[in-house]
Amino acid sequence: MRATLYILAAALLTVLVLVGGVWVWGGSSSSLNMALARAASYLPADQTLEVIDATGSLRQGGHIARLRWTRGGLSVEAVDVDIAWSLLPLWDGELRVGKLGVRQLTIDDRRPVTPPGSTEPPAHLQLPIRVDAAFAIDSLIWVGPPGLHATGVTGRYKFDSVNHSLDEGQLHISSATYGVKARLQAQSPMALAVALDGTVQTTVPNSKLAVTVQANAKLSGSLAGRDALLVLQADLRPQRVAGADQGLQATLTANIQPWQAQPLVRAQAQWQALNLAALWPQAPQTHMTGAAHVTPAGAGWQAAVQLRNRGSGPWNQQRLPLESLDAQIVFTDGQWVIQSLNALGAGGRMAAQGQASGTSAGAAMASAWQVKATAQGVNPAALDTRLEAVVLDGQLTAQQTPGGIHFDARLQSAANPRSAKPGPAKPSDTLRGLKLQTVEAKGVWKSPALQLNHLLVVTPDAKLEGSAAWHTLSGGAEGRLALALPGATATLDGNLSAASGDGALSAKVTDAARVSLWLEQLPGAPVTVPKALRQGRGELSARWQGGWQQQGLARGVALTVAAQLDQDPIRLALQSTLHGGRVNDTTWQASLDTASVQIQGLTKTGVWSLALTDPVQFKRQQDPRIQLLEMSAGAARLTGPVPGTARLQWQTARWAQQGGKPVVPAQWATQGSVHDLPLAWLELLGQTQVANLGLKGDVLFGGQWEANSGDTLTLRATLQRTAGDLQLQAPEAPGGQISVGLREASLEVNAQGDTVKAKLRWDSERGGQVSADVSTRLQQQNGTWTWPADAPLAGSVSAKLPPVGAWSVLAPPGWRMRGTLDANATVSGTASAPQWRGTLLAQDLALRSVVDGIDFSQGSLRARLDGQRLEIEEFKLHGAGGASGGQLVVKGSVAWLPVTAGTTSSTATPTGAAARIRMDLVAEAQSLRMSTRADRRLVVSGQVSAQLADARLAINGTLKAMEALFILPDDSTPRLGDDVRVRGSQASTAPAPAAPLPTGVRVVPNVAITLDLGDNFDVRGRGLNTRLAGSLELRSNADTKQVPRLTGSLQTVRGTYKAYGQQLAIEEGVLRFGGPLDNPSLDILALRPNLQQRVGVQVSGTALAPVVRLYADPDLPDSEKLAWLVLGRSAANGGAESAMLQQAAMALLGGSGPGITARLAQSLGLDELSMGSGANTADGGSTGATVTLGKRLSRDFYVSFERSMADTLGTLYIFYDLSRRLTLRAQSGEQSAVDVIFTLRYD
Secondary structure, three states, X not given: OHHHHHHHHHHHHHHHHHHHHHHHHHOOOOHHHHHHHHHHHXXXXXXXXXXXXXXXXXXXXXXXXXXXXXXXXXXXXXXXXXXXXXXXXXXXXXXEEEEEEEEEEEEEEOOOOOOOOOOOOOOOOOOOOEEEEEEEEEEEEEOOOOOEEEEEEEEEEEEOOOEEEEEEEEEEEOOEEEEEEEEEEOOOOOEEEEEEEEEEEEEOOOOOXXXXXXXXXXEEEEOOOOOOOEEEEEEEEEEEEOOOOOOOEEEEEEEEOOOOOOOEEEEEEEEEXXXXXXXXXXXXEOOEEEEEEEEEEOOEEEEEEEEEEOOEOOHHHOEEOOOEEEEEEEEEOOEEEEEEEEEEEOOEEEEEEEEEEOOOOOOOOOOEEEEEEEEEEEOHHHHOOOOOOOOEEEEEEEEEEOOEEEEEEEEEEOOOOOOXXXXXXXXXXXXXXXXXXXXXXXXXXEOOEEEEEEEEEEEOOEEEEEEEEEEOOOOOEEEEEEEEEOOEEEEEEEEEOOOOEEEEEEEEEOOHHHHHHHHHOOOOOOOOOOHHHOOOEEEEEEEEEOOOEOOOXXXXXXXXXXXXXXXXXXXXXXXXXXEEEEOOOOXXXXXXXXXXXXXXXXXXXXXXXXXXXXXXXXXXXXXXXXEEEEEOOEEEEEEOOOOOEEEEEEOOEEEEEEOOOOOOOOEEEEEEEEEEEEOHHHHHHOOOOHHHHOEEEOOEEEEEEEEEEOOOEEEEEEEEEEEOOEEEEOOOOHHHEEEOOEEEEEEEEEEEOOEEEEEEEEEEOOXXXXXXXXXXXXXXXXXEEEOOOOOEOEEEEEEEEEEEHHHHHHOOOOOEEEEEEEEEEEEEEXXXXXXXXXXXXEEEEEEEEOOOOEEEEEEEEEEEEEEOEEEEEEEEEEOOOHHHHOEEEEEEEEEEXXXXXXXXXXXXXXXXXXXXXXXXXXXXXXXXXXXXXXXXXXXXXXXXXXXXXXXXXXXXXXXXXXXEEEEOOOOOOOOOOXXXXXXXOXXXXXXXXXXXXXXXXXXXXXXXXXXXXXXXXXXXXXXXXXXEEEEEEEEEOOOOOOOOEEEEEEEEEEEEEEEOOEEEEEEEEEEEEEEOOOOOEEXXXXXXXXXOOEEEEEEEEEOOOEEEEEEEXXXXXXXXXXXXXXXXXXXXXXXXXXHHHHHHHHHHHHOOOOOHHHHHHHHHOOOEEEEEOOOEOOOOOEOOOEEEEEEEOOOOEEEEEEEEOOOOOEEEEEEEEOOOOEEEEEEEOOOOEEEEEEOOOOO
């Protein structure tokens, strides 16, 4: 007996120890996770339970980041589950859950539909223990179809061994709030009572009037036995309608036998002003009125539906394109028959008939059915306003067989199209990219696979044709498709699934602009084609092998891509190979095995090439805990058009975003280096040639970077010279260049948190030294780093540069600038208001332009920085020739005002950067020699001031030319032929319009300068030799609309004009300026001197439209004016003089320069040199060709000699003007004579 007691005591102690151990283990922080993992291992083979990041105890509850249970096609997933329970009540047979919270619960049921009547009714719904659980679900998603999204789902579930009950149930769907109460007996007869009450906030269709609708539904009956019967009663009625006579109303009564093959026994529904969108968020807006009746008919039932929709409209405007529907449906002896279905909508008419056959009531659903539908006059624009308005007719036949649902659908343009009125849409919203002409689709649907054996879509400018297949559950697809559209063609042939794949894709774009326009006009176009891709042409070819699932030795899908893009002048070529795929439900991996990119035309000449040297791995992971992107370490090689190869290397880069709440900033990290960047690449990548900056060399640069960000930013980036030296322009050095002896050239940027520091160093033996340090603060807003206006700023700059040509970077193209610089400055304050302190000293400044003849030298600068103000204490430059060339002296200040300064209350006061600049400068020229060119010499004196305030620039002053000589180029300057075209960097010869300045930044000039030509302003060339005198006023202001205008006049002083061998004296020459710079009015009179007859040329009109005429006083016929002008005497009737006068007239009126005979006469010192056809003799013969030489010896005395090619003797002529009317002519040769000529003019 005692032994038995010992055994019982030992067993009891063992049990107590085990229970105590379990109790202690159940309180550990890992027990919940272990218990769920153990439970998952005991599930049946067709079920899985996936648990991620479960913490807490089995005894008290805890948190589960993600819980997913699957069974066949059904999956239930809960995210962020919080559980609080107590196990003590289990001793009393009750499970008590104090808290069950779920952030998101998703139910996805893809199981085949169970036919009604095939499910046996339950015998009971008894649970082994009592349950009391309060639950709260933030978001409940039923994937569907149809889909449902409810929020704020709360309630309390109880089972008291007799009844199941749901109390305090509540949920929100769209704008509706519902309360739910339910009670169900656990044992037969399993009486059920469910009550739902809700309110829906909506508007009256076609109006903005608010309405609150009360929704009520009751479901009562029993669930025990196959003959169980449930009665449903529901109604929708408005509580109030603001300003409306009639609102939404709907009623529904139905008798349901849930376990029968035909569960719906009897039903009747009526509705008016029904808006589906108010009850179901995914539904369109409607305004429906109608009724539906289901009544018994012998062993079956019949149904009739009538529906009218006053709110008909297109889908893309959240409307239902249905105006009316009438249907008659009959079910009897297992046979479903759609006796008639007629509908009006989308501008047309639709009709359908069909039937489905099965067995007697209580058996499975019908296993075979067929339907036939027709459509007439359907307008696609009434379905979607972004489609083109056309008229389509179509047919649809469908039939279910054991092999699936076979369908054949066809749509085509109507043979006799009627007027197709598009749905209501603004013209700007109408997309004209898809005008359907023919749509054909023929195939089989056998869940879950869709097979399209024939697909054809035709529009006036595009065509898609081929076949395709898609597995809706696995996502696998295959197809053979050909697409042709404006400017492009594409073909696809292949298959792809999780386990396998093989195929090819090719595309060719011949006109990217047409393709872009067509794609953007497609209905529902997701994005706008980037502007950079809207021109050019290109080709793409890709091939893949393998499936997307990476498992075991499978590497996923392998992809080979080759692409080429031509965008004048850029040509890009890409070649790459990669493989990758899905590792599991949350992770994808890929490997970029090879990649090379070649770009031609990016710079002036040559090809840029970038190629990977090692494969690069990519990883993407996304689950409720984390979103992760990762790229492995790698290297690339970059080459350019000039010798040199740069190497780019990087370590593993990572971006991660933690899930859950609260949301924390994303974390990322990157690190790498660059090597051997040549200096010569700066010339190719920049706009200015390195040689123009006075730089040349073989310097190589290298750098490193390391950055990561999360709660704070950490960054370190450096760029430094690693090899080579630099040569700078130095005219005084042998060869004009010096080697700087570069010791250090580096830039370093460091960031820690919101503090950023930068450091610049330049150190060389002969190129000077530069040192700069600066620090400031950045600010992160919405994931973006910005530089706030109040960020503190601190730094220093010092520079000491020798007189080298690198200053030319500050000068315009073609100019050279040099000098020494010694600068020291510190900066403090904030980003918006930096405070500078320091000095700027420059010596031996020189500015030179060989083309313009400008050569300023011996310059100096002394300036001071004070806050945001630059005080120019003295800036001097000597003109050409050093100290003897005069000098230019500039003094003044330039200030940069804080953001809040310099503003007024006037709305007209400009804002922006220009309004914050204050400038006050005075420049004085003292006999400054501006140019030393032999043909362009100018020395000026005067003073000009410039003031800038509130974006208004005032320039005033007076300039006087102390000495000037401008030699005009001859007309004989060589010119390019008409067949020569000069091509530059611009695509068009027309000047590009200036980009408009931002509002409030434009500087408004007000220029008022007086230009005095002085007493020594000479102009020579093209036969002109004169001095100009006078003054001009240059104005540019609001009155002139900012167009420069000149006013004033210029006069010629003792000027001459030489043309056609004659030296004309400019008796009167006035140029009057009244506005445009290039179009003064002309008043010029030039006379031939030393003649009794006043004769010459008079010019009037304007410079752009001059009027030239011959002048004589007293007046003469034009032929006589021309003779006196060219010959210096009245014209004779000889052929030689006529030819000479004709040539002179043509040259004068044609505006050309002197001919070859005039130039020869000028070189021989003659006034006349001409050839003629000769004259007829008295006996009818001819003297033959003649040559005439002439010279005016004085004002009244003229001598000429004429020789005929056919005679041995010549003739000497002497003309002497005795008076204005009497002329003595003497002739000696074969015939000698003396004549007195009396001239009397009648005109």
